[in-house]
Amino acid sequence: MEARTRAIMHTTRRGWRGLATMLAAVAVALAPTAGASAETHKKESDTLVIARGQSIDSLNPYFARNVIDFETLELSYETLVRLSAKDYSYVPGLATKWETSADGRAWTFTIRKNSKWSDGKPVTAHDAAFTYQLLIDNEDIHTRHVDFASKLESVEATDDHTLVITTKEPTPLVPSRYLPIIPKHIWEKVDNPAEHENNDPPLVGSGPYQMVEHVTEQFIRFKANKNYWDGKPEFDELVFRYYSSPDAEVAALESGEVDVVGYGSLTPAQFKSLKGQDGITANAAQNRRFVSLVLNPGARTKDGKRFGDGHPALRDVKVRQALHTAIDKSQLVDRVLDGYGDPGVGPVPKIFETLHWDGGDELITFNLEAANKILDDAGYERGKDGIRTMPNGSKPLKFRLYAHSDNPAYASIAKFLEGWWKDLGIEVQTESIEQGPLNDKNYLGEYDISFSGWGISPDPDFLAMHTCAALPGVTDGTERAHETFYCNPDYDKLQDQQTQETDEAERAKLIKEQQRILYRDSPQIYLYYQNQLEAYNSAKIESMAVQPADGGLITGQSNFLWAYHSARPVGSGADSEGGGSGALIAGIVVALLAAGAVGFYVMRRRTAGERE
Amino acid sequence: MSAQSSGQTALTSARAIAWARRRAALAGFWREYRTQRTGLVGLAFLLMVIALALATPWVTDAGGLDPTKVHGGRLDAPSLAYPLGTDELGRSVLLLTLWGARVSLLVGVTATLLAIVIGSLVGILAGHFGGWTSWVLMRLADWFIVVPTLVLAMVLLLVLGSNLFTIIVVIGVASWAGTARLIRAQTLAVEGRPYLERARALGAGHWHQMSRHVLPNVMPLVLASTTLQVASAILLESTLSFLGLGDPNQISWGTMLHRAYEAGAVSYGAWWYLLPPGLGILVVVLCFTLCGRAMESVVNPRLRGGGR
Numbered sequence: 001m002e003a004r005t006r007a008i009m010h011t012t013r014r015g016w017r018g019l020a021t022m023l024a025a026v027a028v029a030l031a032p033t034a035g036a037s038a039e040t041h042k043k044e045s046d047t048l049v050i051a052r053g054q055s056i057d058s059l060n061p062y063f064a065r066n067v068i069d070f071e072t073l074e075l076s077y078e079t080l081v082r083l084s085a086k087d088y089s090y091v092p093g094l095a096t097k098w099e100t101s102a103d104g105r106a107w108t109f110t111i112r113k114n115s116k117w118s119d120g121k122p123v124t125a126h127d128a129a130f131t132y133q134l135l136i137d138n139e140d141i142h143t144r145h146v147d148f149a150s151k152l153e154s155v156e157a158t159d160d161h162t163l164v165i166t167t168k169e170p171t172p173l174v175p176s177r178y179l180p181i182i183p184k185h186i187w188e189k190v191d192n193p194a195e196h197e198n199n200d201p202p203l204v205g206s207g208p209y210q211m212v213e214h215v216t217e218q219f220i221r222f223k224a225n226k227n228y229w230d231g232k233p234e235f236d237e238l239v240f241r242y243y244s245s246p247d248a249e250v251a252a253l254e255s256g257e258v259d260v261v262g263y264g265s266l267t268p269a270q271f272k273s274l275k276g277q278d279g280i281t282a283n284a285a286q287n288r289r290f291v292s293l294v295l296n297p298g299a300r301t302k303d304g305k306r307f308g309d310g311h312p313a314l315r316d317v318k319v320r321q322a323l324h325t326a327i328d329k330s331q332l333v334d335r336v337l338d339g340y341g342d343p344g345v346g347p348v349p350k351i352f353e354t355l356h357w358d359g360g361d362e363l364i365t366f367n368l369e370a371a372n373k374i375l376d377d378a379g380y381e382r383g384k385d386g387i388r389t390m391p392n393g394s395k396p397l398k399f400r401l402y403a404h405s406d407n408p409a410y411a412s413i414a415k416f417l418e419g420w421w422k423d424l425g426i427e428v429q430t431e432s433i434e435q436g437p438l439n440d441k442n443y444l445g446e447y448d449i450s451f452s453g454w455g456i457s458p459d460p461d462f463l464a465m466h467t468c469a470a471l472p473g474v475t476d477g478t479e480r481a482h483e484t485f486y487c488n489p490d491y492d493k494l495q496d497q498q499t500q501e502t503d504e505a506e507r508a509k510l511i512k513e514q515q516r517i518l519y520r521d522s523p524q525i526y527l528y529y530q531n532q533l534e535a536y537n538s539a540k541i542e543s544m545a546v547q548p549a550d551g552g553l554i555t556g557q558s559n560f561l562w563a564y565h566s567a568r569p570v571g572s573g574a575d576s577e578g579g580g581s582g583a584l585i586a587g588i589v590v591a592l593l594a595a596g597a598v599g600f601y602v603m604r605r606r607t608a609g610e611r612e
Numbered sequence: 613m614s615a616q617s618s619g620q621t622a623l624t625s626a627r628a629i630a631w632a633r634r635r636a637a638l639a640g641f642w643r644e645y646r647t648q649r650t651g652l653v654g655l656a657f658l659l660m661v662i663a664l665a666l667a668t669p670w671v672t673d674a675g676g677l678d679p680t681k682v683h684g685g686r687l688d689a690p691s692l693a694y695p696l697g698t699d700e701l702g703r704s705v706l707l708l709t710l711w712g713a714r715v716s717l718l719v720g721v722t723a724t725l726l727a728i729v730i731g732s733l734v735g736i737l738a739g740h741f742g743g744w745t746s747w748v749l750m751r752l753a754d755w756f757i758v759v760p761t762l763v764l765a766m767v768l769l770l771v772l773g774s775n776l777f778t779i780i781v782v783i784g785v786a787s788w789a790g791t792a793r794l795i796r797a798q799t800l801a802v803e804g805r806p807y808l809e810r811a812r813a814l815g816a817g818h819w820h821q822m823s824r825h826v827l828p829n830v831m832p833l834v835l836a837s838t839t840l841q842v843a844s845a846i847l848l849e850s851t852l853s854f855l856g857l858g859d860p861n862q863i864s865w866g867t868m869l870h871r872a873y874e875a876g877a878v879s880y881g882a883w884w885y886l887l888p889p890g891l892g893i894l895v896v897v898l899c900f901t902l903c904g905r906a907m908e909s910v911v912n913p914r915l916r917g918g919g920r
Contacts, residue, residue: 250879267876338686408874411860412701419680432860
């Protein structure tokens with residue numbers, strides 16, 4: 001389930017963070033250089049500064065959950081195989097080449113000889129074997145990664161540069177699984193690797209940048225790895241600087257304090273305001289995210305025991321299809337996203353061209369008459385007040401719609417849904433709920449319709465969440481592997497086939513078929529794939545690699561941060577002035593405000609762990 | 613003759629006497645109030661805002677609030693069709709501001725009434741009974757005074773979930789304590805007067821004393837306090853909504869500011885989206901404060917300063 005853990009903090013990024021948010025925004029806007037003094041050790045032109053809204057939680061490679069944790073790991077460590085910047089295809093990382101045995105179970109990786117840990121020791125196959133072996137040996141780690149770890153039979157370093165991973169059955173997951181290779185000589189001294197936070201800099205890694213310092217809610221500082229086998233990064237330092245609000249980030253970019261903004265995406269209005277400015281390049285990139293509605297198709301356990309209080313009408317596929325038909329997704333893209341996105345079809349976003357299903361001729365088009373007809377034919381007649389009732393006349397079609405209170409886009413979408421579905425004779429009551437309680441309600445089955453957004457990894461393990469195996473065994477809402485209690489044997493069969501299919505084209509076909517079934521049954525309606533709106537200081541950065549090459553993104557790359565490794569400065573010079581006592585005072589003000597924000601943000605983060 | 617007969621009817625019943633006295637008191641109140649120029653200005657503006665808010669459903673079309681039925685652009689600057697521009701869904705900001713006034717005023721007034729009812733009840737009970745009743749009630753009030761109102765309200769809203777009703781309850785619950793202390797002090801002063809001793813001697817029960825003697829005497833103070841508190845209730849509602857704790861189904865000035873902020877109106881320079889609700893809050897809060905101050909100085913002549 002890496003897909004979701006990776007994605008989690010993307011949108012909560014802009015979540016409500018209390019009073020301190022806007023106070024800090026104001027303070028930052030007033031004091032462009034405030035807070036900079038703490039981490040500026042080098043000339044500014046040698047440092048790449050990236051605006052972030054998160055701080056490090058845990059850098060344990062097996063238990064990282066926030067996007068910033070993963071990105072810190074991706075800069076500090078390396079994987080055997082990388083996902084290319086061009087199209088997410090596999091390209092050499094620590095392994096120069098790899099091959100599978102005839103039966104598809106044994107994977108042989110050749111580890112490169114020119115990679116070194118930052119303490120000078122060479123990276124060998126033994127390090128990689130140690131990293132993978134923990135998935136088998138350590139119980140906590142095994143449980144956390146059970147979908148992949150349970151497929152592993154043995155891991156062996158046959159010599160310093162050859163790694164053999166044997167699986168119990170053929171699986172395409174070996175190269176796709178994100179697992180940073182950690183130094184054996186450091187980690188074998190750790191008592192229990194599952195509990196090792198790994199937060200103390202400097203980290204000993206082999207990646208392009210090494211984390212050397214971090215202060216919660218202030219900054220994370222990286223130093224370029226001069227011996228990096230794929231070429232030393234051109235910026236000597238990289239800093240993730242913490243901002244509490246996107247408006248503060250935008251102001252910081254405009255004042256030259258920050259070079260890259262857009263994690264969690266800018267709003268269309270912010271994006272437009274940056275677009276025309278000199279020295280700033282704005283990038284509307286395709287993204288790996290979808291925003292969806294989950295409809296409660298009847299909460300149940302694996303044994304078929306019903307629970308929760310979902311509306312009975314939603315168990316009827318006809319009602320779900322009618323709701324689906326009465327959503328104008330392109331209008332949502334135009335009006336809510338200002339056109340920066342694409343209408344949703346299946347759970348695999350358009351950015352992953354090979355696996356994305358485009359709906360073909362089964363694409364549902366917005367049609368209120370057709371939607372009304374579906375409901376008429378299915379016997380849901382309108383009552384005196386214009387609201388339809390169940391075919392036996394028992395219960396009116398009034399649905400609760402739960403939206404995350406920290407997401408303004410959801411509130412806007414809800415307004416549209418209320419309007420369209422009213423014309424269907426369906427009443428919607430929108431409730432805005434904090435993320436933690438909302439998740440609880442979802443897993444307890446106590447909802448009718450609720451919003452759900454995920455970031456999808458290039459290998460769509462999200463699909464496993466709709467299998468019968470993911471259904472909970474208990475009714476107390478603690479088993480959270482499923483998305484919305486969907487269970488369909490046909491779908492499960494495809495899931496089994498695709499996780500064993502090693503031929504990529506065949507596998508893509510199976511994954512598309514899975515998406516077709518989900519689309520038809522509509523337990524989850526994929527509303528749109530929103531663009532990542534980001535911008536960078538082109539007066540300082542000449543170029544950065546995007547992923548994928550065609551309309552790709554800078555912030556939120558997968559597996560390897562091509563953008564920062566490839567970033568090239570424009571000439572030199574342009575030292576920014578400023579500082580002095582004014583900046584010092586402003587810095588203190590900002591620090592105080594940030595301290596005030598900590599309480600709330602910490603509280604919020606604790607609940608932000610599962611999904612959006 | 614006629615003057616005498618009216619005098620006679622006025623003197624015929626105790627009730628009529630009481631009403632005549634009240635009318636006179638009210639007239640006296642108004643006479644004093646009239647002399648406060650700022651109070652009059654505040655009252656005039658306030659009546660205007662209330663009239664606009666009440667008339668909104670008749671003079672505007674609520675359909676303009678449904679984004680599926682409007683065709684404005686996204687964050688359009690003010691134009692003839694949209695005098696105050698549009699929001700990020702293409703709805704008229706003027707329309708939103710008008711409808712927002714209704715919710716802001718409704719929440720402000722209702723929450724204040726709730727706070728005043730709780731506060732008066734607790735204050736009078738504590739003042740009247742004294743002893744351990746007073747001690748317990750006042751410690752409770754102290755607790756509510758010490759806990760920061762905003763934080764208390766946020767926590768309560770997070771627990772209760774956010775809709776119009778819970779917002780009103782939460783604001784009421786978070787802001788009754790000050791009133792309670794005020795009322796208790798006034799009750800003690802009233803209870804010290806000789807006629808209450810007389811009433812007790814004549815066998816008046818607790819309820820009679822509290823409702824017939826104490827309450828009417830603390831009422832003017834309650835009114836002045838109410839008016840002032842509406843201002844802070846409106847501010848609190850706006851603050852909570854701005855922080856994203858408002859009811860997403862309702863448009864209030866606070867939620868408008870929240871949405872504007874979340875939509876990036878600040879970076880975009882969409883002043884037309886930020887100013888109307890902001891000025892609305894400013895004007896209404898100022899009006900209530902002016903009226904409240906004026907009433908306060910009528911009720912409590914010692915407050916009348918250099919103005920007179």
